[in-house]
Amino acid sequence: MLLDISRPLRTNPARLSGDDALREAIFHHQACGETYLASRAAARWPGAVRGGTAATAAAVEHLGYVQIDTINVIERCHHHILWNRIPAYSRTDLRQAQSVDKSVFEYWTHALAYVPARDLRFFLPAMKRHRREGHKWLASVKPADLRKVMRLIRRDGALSIRDIEDDVLVDKHHPWASRKPSKAALQLAFYGGLLTISERNGMLKTYELMERHFGWSKPPKPASPREITEYLLGRALRAQGVVSLGSICHLDAPNKPAVHRLVTDRVRRGELVPVAIEGGGKEEYWALPETLEGDSRPAAEFVHILSPFDPLIIQRKRTHLFFDYEHRFEAYVPKEKRRFGYFALPVLVGEDIVAALDLKTDRKRGKLLLQKWNWVGAGAAKGARRGLRKRIEQELHRFERFQLAGTDAPPGPPPGQARK
Numbered sequence: 001m002l003l004d005i006s007r008p009l010r011t012n013p014a015r016l017s018g019d020d021a022l023r024e025a026i027f028h029h030q031a032c033g034e035t036y037l038a039s040r041a042a043a044r045w046p047g048a049v050r051g052g053t054a055a056t057a058a059a060v061e062h063l064g065y066v067q068i069d070t071i072n073v074i075e076r077c078h079h080h081i082l083w084n085r086i087p088a089y090s091r092t093d094l095r096q097a098q099s100v101d102k103s104v105f106e107y108w109t110h111a112l113a114y115v116p117a118r119d120l121r122f123f124l125p126a127m128k129r130h131r132r133e134g135h136k137w138l139a140s141v142k143p144a145d146l147r148k149v150m151r152l153i154r155r156d157g158a159l160s161i162r163d164i165e166d167d168v169l170v171d172k173h174h175p176w177a178s179r180k181p182s183k184a185a186l187q188l189a190f191y192g193g194l195l196t197i198s199e200r201n202g203m204l205k206t207y208e209l210m211e212r213h214f215g216w217s218k219p220p221k222p223a224s225p226r227e228i229t230e231y232l233l234g235r236a237l238r239a240q241g242v243v244s245l246g247s248i249c250h251l252d253a254p255n256k257p258a259v260h261r262l263v264t265d266r267v268r269r270g271e272l273v274p275v276a277i278e279g280g281g282k283e284e285y286w287a288l289p290e291t292l293e294g295d296s297r298p299a300a301e302f303v304h305i306l307s308p309f310d311p312l313i314i315q316r317k318r319t320h321l322f323f324d325y326e327h328r329f330e331a332y333v334p335k336e337k338r339r340f341g342y343f344a345l346p347v348l349v350g351e352d353i354v355a356a357l358d359l360k361t362d363r364k365r366g367k368l369l370l371q372k373w374n375w376v377g378a379g380a381a382k383g384a385r386r387g388l389r390k391r392i393e394q395e396l397h398r399f400e401r402f403q404l405a406g407t408d409a410p411p412g413p414p415p416g417q418a419r420k
Contacts, residue, residue, distance in 0.1 A: 013274035013285075014292055051088030053096045057103040057116070059085050064235035065113040067309045068106065070203055071331060073343050073360045074368075075403050077309040078114060083402055084304055090405075099199045102214060106197045106205075110251040111309075117214075122231045124222035127193025138188040140173070145185040149207075150194065158198050158208035161186060229258045233266075239311060242275055242287045250315055280321060301350040303395040305357065313346060313353075325353040325377055341372040347379075347392055354379030354388055357396075361403045368400035 059082055060066050069077045083089045094114070097104045104114045107123050115123070134141075153159060161183045169179040178184070186207050189195040198208035211219060223231065232255060236248040245263070249256045263286055266272040273292060275285040306313060308329050313319040320326050327346060330338040341358025348354075358371040379388055 013276040014287075015276045015278070051086050051090060051093060053093045053101055053103070055086050056082060056089065056093040056097050057101065060097075060104050060114050061116040061118070062238060063311055064119075064239050065109045065115045067109075067311070067314070068112045068114065069309055071343060072202075074345075075361070076202075077307040080307040081310050084306065084310065095199070098197075106200070108191070119231065119235075121220040122223045122228050124193065124220065125225075125228065127191065128222065130188070131192040131194070135188055135191050138184050138191070141184045141188045142181065145181045146188060149182050149185045149189060153195065153207060153209055158206050158213075160204055160206045162204065225258065229255065229262050232259055233262055237288055237291075241291050242277070242285050244283050244285050244318075246283070247315055247318055277321065283321075301391075303391050304348045305359075305392075305395060305399050306346045306348055308343070308345065312348075323353045323377070327356070340374050344372070344374065346376075347395075349379075349388060349391070352378045354384075355392060357392075359399075363404070366404055368396065368403055370396070 063081075066078050066081050071077070074080070075083075079089075079091050079094065082094060086093075094104070098106070098114070103117050105117050105120060106112060107115050107120075108126075109115065149164070152164065161178065161180060164180060164182045167180040167182050170181055172179060186195065186205075190197065190207065193210055195207040196210045196213050197205045198213045199206040210216075232248055232252075233243075236243045240247055245256055245260055248259050263272060267274060267286065270289075272286045273289050275287050275292070277283075277285055308314075308327060313323070313327060316327060325346065328338075328340050328344065330340060330344065331342055335342075340356045343360070344356040344358045346353045346356050354375065354377055356374040356376055358374075360369045360371055361367075362369055375385060378384060
């Protein structure tokens with residue numbers, strides 16, 4: 001019989017104001033390297049200010065994973081998320097971490113993501129399951145196509161779908177599919193752990209045998225179900241500070257009963273403290289005792305332009321509770337029905353989300369285009385807008401430099417001038 005996951009654990013939880021809960025969330029997510037968290041960030045992530053592959057790997061380890069997404073009207077979200085946390089971040093840092101240092105790898109969390117290589121053993125049981133049962137998205141893969149891609153990689157080494165030129169093309173079954181049957185076969189071998197993504201150029205993936213990429217003579221021992229449950233809880237506590245069952249198991253309902261049993265046990269032993277958050281309703285929250293004993297001073301008023309896939313805000317109910325802000329992701333909403341714009345980016349100033357900017361990078365002309373400026377929350381008050389706008393425009397210039405770095409685009413305008 002499954003544990004009733006709606007039953008409260010204790011009747012005397014620690015109490016946090018909404019502001020204190022928000023500060024813990026920002027602190028644990030390390031909203032960026034140059035906030036009031038800077039000295040703590042440097043202690044957690046060696047070289048965070050200097051950047052480099054060590055800082056990149058440490059950031060991914062701290063967050064647990066960094067989501068990958070295909071949308072590229074601005075720089076793709078995995079680079080954007082890391083740039084917001086590592087002031088000197090470079091795209092080549094992530095490429096080296098994946099392909100040379102092999103300190104991160106790609107796999108599915110709640111979405112495709114970069115994951116610390118040290119955590120690979122927690123994903124091996126899922127890979128084994130896909131080898132045994134297949135994958136619901138890839139049921140059309142024929143055994144002959146799977147054997148073909150595996151034979152090519154064993155014989156010729158790592159390859160991308162562009163290297164396979166002899167496929168008999170088929171009709172697409174959805175808009176994002178490929179007409180090459182080998183693409184789905186590569187994906188199935190990836191989910192089954194036979195292959196890993198050894199390199200990524202944009203969204204073009206190069207696949208290699210898992211054991212050859214990592215240089216294993218013997219693969220790691222797969223984690224047990226208990227170890228996986230402990231990993232999920234530990235990952236959430238490290239990255240989020242104050243957690244709920246929903247935030248630990250984001251889009252992962254099957255693991256909720258086991259996680260709740262573990263939380264119950266740790267509360268009973270005094271290793272976790274129940275937390276009641278102002279405005280949180282019936283949702284249960286927990287934290288480590290040392291988290292509640294930490295410094296909850298207000299954040300410095302730095303400005304950060306966040307990806308809508310940033311882990312600080314990706315969980316929309318949590319974002320609404322902590323920031324009193326309801327983000328709208330409207331890339332797939334008809335244009336006439338959009339409120340914020342195609343790809344609106346929330347703007348965090350200190351502890352408040354004050355605006356949502358719909359931005360687009362014109363890489364040919366070397367410009368960051370401001371499609372729409374939406375004031376939200378504290379930014380909606382007219383008296384606050386003038387000072388906020390100037391500071392946000394200054395951050396937009398820094399954001400533009402990040403967008404255009406590594407391109408042949410001409411230099412942008414002087415700081416403080418937003419592109420229109």
